[in-house]
Amino acid sequence: MSDCLILWADQAWPKRSGDPKITLYEQGYQKPLGPWVIASSVRSLGLSVDVVNHTGMDWDQLWARVEPSLDQSTLWVGVSTTFNISGCFGLAGLRSQWRDVVTFMARVRSRSPRCQFIAGGYFALTLRRFNWWIFSGHGDQSIVAFTQQLRSGLLISGEDRVVKGDQNQTFLTTPTVWDPRVDRVRQGEALTVEISRGCRFKCSFCRYHLNGRAAGDYVRDPDCIREEMLTAWQQWGTEYWTLGDDTFNETTEKLLTLANSFEKLPFRPKLTAYLRVDLLESHPEQISILRDLGIHNAMFGLETLNRQNGQIVGKGRDPQRSIDFIAELRTKHWPGVGLHSGFILGLPWDQPGTTAREFVDWAVSDRNPLHNVSLEALNIMRPAWRDHWSQFNTLSEFDRDAEKYGYLWLDSSSPNWTNSNTGMDYTTALADVEWATIELFERAKNFRIAGFTWNRLYNLGIDPQELDSCNWKTLSEKYDLVQMTQDRHRLDSSS
Numbered sequence: 001m002s003d004c005l006i007l008w009a010d011q012a013w014p015k016r017s018g019d020p021k022i023t024l025y026e027q028g029y030q031k032p033l034g035p036w037v038i039a040s041s042v043r044s045l046g047l048s049v050d051v052v053n054h055t056g057m058d059w060d061q062l063w064a065r066v067e068p069s070l071d072q073s074t075l076w077v078g079v080s081t082t083f084n085i086s087g088c089f090g091l092a093g094l095r096s097q098w099r100d101v102v103t104f105m106a107r108v109r110s111r112s113p114r115c116q117f118i119a120g121g122y123f124a125l126t127l128r129r130f131n132w133w134i135f136s137g138h139g140d141q142s143i144v145a146f147t148q149q150l151r152s153g154l155l156i157s158g159e160d161r162v163v164k165g166d167q168n169q170t171f172l173t174t175p176t177v178w179d180p181r182v183d184r185v186r187q188g189e190a191l192t193v194e195i196s197r198g199c200r201f202k203c204s205f206c207r208y209h210l211n212g213r214a215a216g217d218y219v220r221d222p223d224c225i226r227e228e229m230l231t232a233w234q235q236w237g238t239e240y241w242t243l244g245d246d247t248f249n250e251t252t253e254k255l256l257t258l259a260n261s262f263e264k265l266p267f268r269p270k271l272t273a274y275l276r277v278d279l280l281e282s283h284p285e286q287i288s289i290l291r292d293l294g295i296h297n298a299m300f301g302l303e304t305l306n307r308q309n310g311q312i313v314g315k316g317r318d319p320q321r322s323i324d325f326i327a328e329l330r331t332k333h334w335p336g337v338g339l340h341s342g343f344i345l346g347l348p349w350d351q352p353g354t355t356a357r358e359f360v361d362w363a364v365s366d367r368n369p370l371h372n373v374s375l376e377a378l379n380i381m382r383p384a385w386r387d388h389w390s391q392f393n394t395l396s397e398f399d400r401d402a403e404k405y406g407y408l409w410l411d412s413s414s415p416n417w418t419n420s421n422t423g424m425d426y427t428t429a430l431a432d433v434e435w436a437t438i439e440l441f442e443r444a445k446n447f448r449i450a451g452f453t454w455n456r457l458y459n460l461g462i463d464p465q466e467l468d469s470c471n472w473k474t475l476s477e478k479y480d481l482v483q484m485t486q487d488r489h490r491l492d493s494s495s
């Protein structure tokens, strides 16, 4: 029996056909950190929290999984939505699931009459229609106050069932504590550790309430970070880490402080981190500091090969300069480090068809120094949602001022923007992304696994040496990644 339950689902899975050619980045397994930060806060009150992975389950399977954890004393069932695109409470198909959600709630209440339903994380708003409590922003402290109120039977305060995000900074010095008895971490499992919140930059497509903060703000105490890593290493032998940090190399000082703290670890961590190339080039001392810190997979956000697009989105310099610098990193400074970058299709200067074709030609050529790339269609908040959404979440510059960049909607409730200057629209961008991803799968012989996918596939039990040398196609031919992913998720529901 548990006092509280948190449901999470892994990245969009199963999506479309489940064809590994277009869904490789969704294969694998990694626990999101948000649910465990919340669980850790609530457990500090002496309460029990069951963190439930419901990836790939239907409603009956979900009920079978949660029922044994519910009883008269259960206070709340919560859903973590940041990475929960699929799953019973995922974004896709929520409209048609009204009856399922209501039936699920009635079943829960039949065992736990006092139980409240809550949603947290970036897409929490999507569950508001069910009259749930919505936690906007960070919830590690607000959940404590909420749970205490519920426990004492007091009427909960909160205007309109909305609980505002934390304003305080206790997360800086509060460790996230995992419970080895119930958290289903497997030996060696790659985990996430939070380094900082927010970002000193403000790129036009990026939505996050702490974007544009001062450099070095909201960085967690290095001893607290080290403590979390050490405990996981002692319990499960965890050496591979994904860093919860939008720009790990935002300042050299931050890296040096962490390097100092990591020196006391009895193992050498292997880190997957988001980095900015321009900062690495303007602060070249970071190259060796990061190497010594254990950088294993570097994820850059080049976003575009077009300089004019770069200037609009906030990556102003000539993309070729970044590419040349990455080539130098690969050959001279960081042999063995996986180099990945994300790109966006649908930016103001992108052309239907042509841009995707040019991108693929570049990516498979020897002009590309990256080990791997991923491409996403530009997402802009549809006008019908803008005002509503902005009451709870921050909008990006593109969301706020779409028309200024040429984006128009024929139907304001549809996600399908059209760029009046180029004729590109969202549907075309999605189709071009799918086409490019399949092309890369077939043609990018020199690619290898790099970026966040590395830790996800490692968590399926694939050997590190193989991951460092294989490309997507070879790996997919050797392993049934879809099946392995499903099997790994099912392990979480077995006792």
Ligand code: B12
Pocket: 006, 010, 011, 012, 030, 031, 032, 033, 034, 035, 037, 038, 078, 079, 080, 081, 082, 083, 084, 085, 118, 119, 120, 121, 122, 135, 137, 138, 139, 140, 143, 192, 194, 196, 197, 198, 199, 206, 207, 208, 242, 243, 244, 245, 246, 376, 452
């Ligand atoms: C690591 C990371 C990833 C990893 C995730 C690995 C993993 N499984 O953990 C990878 C690389 C896979 C990834 C992918 C993506 N990511 Co990402 N990622 C991050 C990053 C850097 C850290 C996430 C993290 O662990 N944060 C720390 C935890 C503690 O914070 P949290 O999850 O938000 O949880 C808090 C609250 O949300 C809330 N909460 C969460 N769950 C619950 C549940 C309850 C019940 C309650 C009450 C509260 C609550 O309370 C928590 C504690 O305060 C964040 C940036 C950031 N600083 O958060 C971006 C971020 C979350 N990612 C983002 C995006 C856009 C993506 C992608 C869509 C990118 C892409 N185009 O492919 C994909 C989505 C994948 C998918 N399909 O789901 C955006 C999110 C949405 C937004 N604001 O627009 C962020 C904010 C980055 C940004 N600045 O834009 N990402």
Ligand code: SF4
Pocket: 199, 200, 201, 202, 203, 206, 207, 211, 246, 247, 301, 314
């Ligand atoms: S895209 Fe990256 S660098 Fe730009 S604001 Fe977002 S998190 Fe920061």
